[in-house]
Structures are given as structure tokens and as C-alpha cells.
Amino acid sequence: MxxxxxxxxxxxxxxxxxxxxxxxxxxxxxxxxxxxxxxxxxxxxxxxxxxxxxxxxxxxxxxxxxxxxxxxxxxDTEQAAAAKTEAANMEDALEKLKKYIKEKGLEGQVEVGQEERGLVISLKEALLFSIGSADLTPEARKVVADVGQVLIKMPNNIRIEGHTCNLPINTSRYPSNWELSTTRATNVVRYLVTQVGLKPEVLSATGYGEFRPIVANTSEQNRVKNRRVDIVVLKSVFNIAEPGKG
Structure with missing residues (x-):
């Protein structure tokens, strides 16, 4: 081929x-x-x-x-408006409480101010309780009721915080400052609900004992400042940290 x-x-x-x-x-x-x-x-x-x-x-x-x-x-613009309204309500309550403290001569016994978490009303032990007791004094009931009337229409969660100084306590009723501070906070909550009419679902109580001082426990003057009950009106942004709140 x-x-x-x-x-x-x-x-x-x-x-x-x-x-x-x-x-x-x-x-x-x-x-x-x-x-x-x-x-x-x-x-x-x-x-x-x-x-x-x-x-x-x-x-x-x-x-x-x-x-x-x-x-x-x-x-959302509605959220912005709600935040603005809440800020105005906090400021209004702050001014009313300042005026009340001045009119009643409670300077040094009741302090009020705004923190990042909300409005804080600090009631000193000498105004609320006898030493080593968690029972509200007659004067304390009147002050707690008056403060409650300012807060009653606010929709915010309110936390009642009990604090003590670092002096130890050991009685049959209060074995430690934990029990004392917690019982004091609980008694304030109970009074706000039963006598003032605040909604129980917005209230909570907690006791910190001596472990959340505002000043060092180095003198009796400082210990007096640390023995207190704080009423904290929480901003709504903190609702996510509250059980059942969103």
C-alpha cells in the first residue's frame, strides 16, 4: 500500500x-x-x-x-422613641426624689443618682433598721412608701439590693451577713408590694452581704456608708438579663 x-x-x-x-x-x-x-x-x-x-x-x-x-x-423609630421616653421618666423620677429628700431633710440618709444600669436610690441602715435587725422602723416605712409612690407608675424592673459592712454577725436568726442583707432586701420588697401597691412581677430582692462596698471598710464612718439598701430602677435594656423578660 x-x-x-x-x-x-x-x-x-x-x-x-x-x-x-x-x-x-x-x-x-x-x-x-x-x-x-x-x-x-x-x-x-x-x-x-x-x-x-x-x-x-x-x-x-x-x-x-x-x-x-x-x-x-x-x-426601629418606635424603639428610639421608647428609649427617649424612658430617659425622660428616669430624669423626672430623679428630680422628684431629690426634691423629696431636700424637703424632708434626708440628706445623708437617702442618696439618689443615675448609673449606667438605671436610677439608684440608696437608703442607709440608720434610717431603715436597728443594728443587726431586718425589721423596718416606723420612719423607714414612711420613707419607703414615699419613694414607692414615685416609682409605682414606672414599668421598669426594680431590684432591691441589701448590703452590710464587714463586721461579722452570728445570731440564731442571721448566721451571717448574707442572711441579714437578703432579709432586709426582702422586707423592703414585701412592703412595696403589700403597702404601696407595686407589682410583684417587676420586683426582685438580692443580698450581697459585705461584698459590694461603695467605700473601703477601713473606718466606722465608711462602714456606715456601706450598710444600706439600694432600690435600683433598671433600664429596659437590661430586661434580657431578667428571667421571663425580653
Whole structure:
């Protein structure tokens, strides 16, 4: 059998690189379009978040940090309004209590102020109890009732915290400062519910013994400051830490 005659070779195509080049340009264009789109979305979301947080925390309208992005707020305007109302209620209660303390001459026996967790009314032991006792004195009942009337319409959770100094106690009724501080807090809760009319579901009692002093227990003057019951009106943001609250 004879050899097949070889076919003539085709001339090389010198323009094939154009196809690869066109594909590369197309991919690069798509890449930059995606990067630009992602960049714009993030900036818009960040701007919305900045504005929303400003409204929620400051209770006022503020500008965007990035650009002039528009769109629905991440933090609902109703939540911002609720936070503003709560802050106003706290401030109103604070001013009423300050006025009450001044009118009744209770400076040094009752202190009130705002902390990050909420409104704190601190009642000193000398006003509320006899030494080593958890029974409210007649004067204490009147003061607790008056304070309760200021707080009764507030929807916030209220925590009653009992505190002692570091002097030990060991009686048949109170083996340690844990029992004494807890019983004092519980008695204040009971009085607020039964005599003032606060809702029991917003109240809680806890005893810290001598372990949450506000000053060092290095003198009797300091120990007097540490022996106290704090009424803490918690901001609603802390509801998540309360059982059954969201």
C-alpha cells in the first residue's frame, strides 16, 4: 500500500490571542463592577447603622457618618422613641426624689443618682433598721412608701439590693451577713408590694452581704456608708438579663 500524501499544513492563526484578551477584559470588568457594588452596599448599611445608633442612644436625629445614604433605619423609630421616653421618666423620677429628700431633710440618709444600669436610690441602715435587725422602723416605712409612690407608675424592673459592712454577725436568726442583707432586701420588697401597691412581677430582692462596698471598710464612718439598701430602677435594656423578660 502506498503512502498517503500528507496534507498541506494550515497557516497559523495569529489572531487567537484576541479571544483570550477579550475574555480577560470581560472578567476584569465584572470584577470591578462587583467590587464597586459591594463597596456601595457596605457604606450604605454602615451609614444607616450609625444614624440608627445615634437616634437610639442620644434620642435625637443625627447625620450619617458616611455619605448621605438613605433607607429604612436598622433600629426601629418606635424603639428610639421608647428609649427617649424612658430617659425622660428616669430624669423626672430623679428630680422628684431629690426634691423629696431636700424637703424632708434626708440628706445623708437617702442618696439618689443615675448609673449606667438605671436610677439608684440608696437608703442607709440608720434610717431603715436597728443594728443587726431586718425589721423596718416606723420612719423607714414612711420613707419607703414615699419613694414607692414615685416609682409605682414606672414599668421598669426594680431590684432591691441589701448590703452590710464587714463586721461579722452570728445570731440564731442571721448566721451571717448574707442572711441579714437578703432579709432586709426582702422586707423592703414585701412592703412595696403589700403597702404601696407595686407589682410583684417587676420586683426582685438580692443580698450581697459585705461584698459590694461603695467605700473601703477601713473606718466606722465608711462602714456606715456601706450598710444600706439600694432600690435600683433598671433600664429596659437590661430586661434580657431578667428571667421571663425580653
Amino acid at each position: 502506498g503512502r498517503r500524501r500528507s496534507e498541506p499544513e494550515k497557516a497559523p492563526n495569529h489572531e487567537r490571542w484576541l479571544i483570550t484578551y477579550a475574555d480577560l477584559i470581560t472578567l476584569l470588568m465584572i470584577f470591578f463592577v462587583l467590587m464597586y457594588t459591594i463597596s456601595n452596599v457596605n457604606a450604605k448599611k454602615f451609614a444607616q447603622l450609625s444614624s440608627s445608633m445615634s437616634q437610639a442612644l442620644l434620642g435625637e436625629k443625627s447625620g450619617y457618618f458616611i455619605g448621605e445614604a438613605q433607607g429604612p433605619l436598622i433600629v
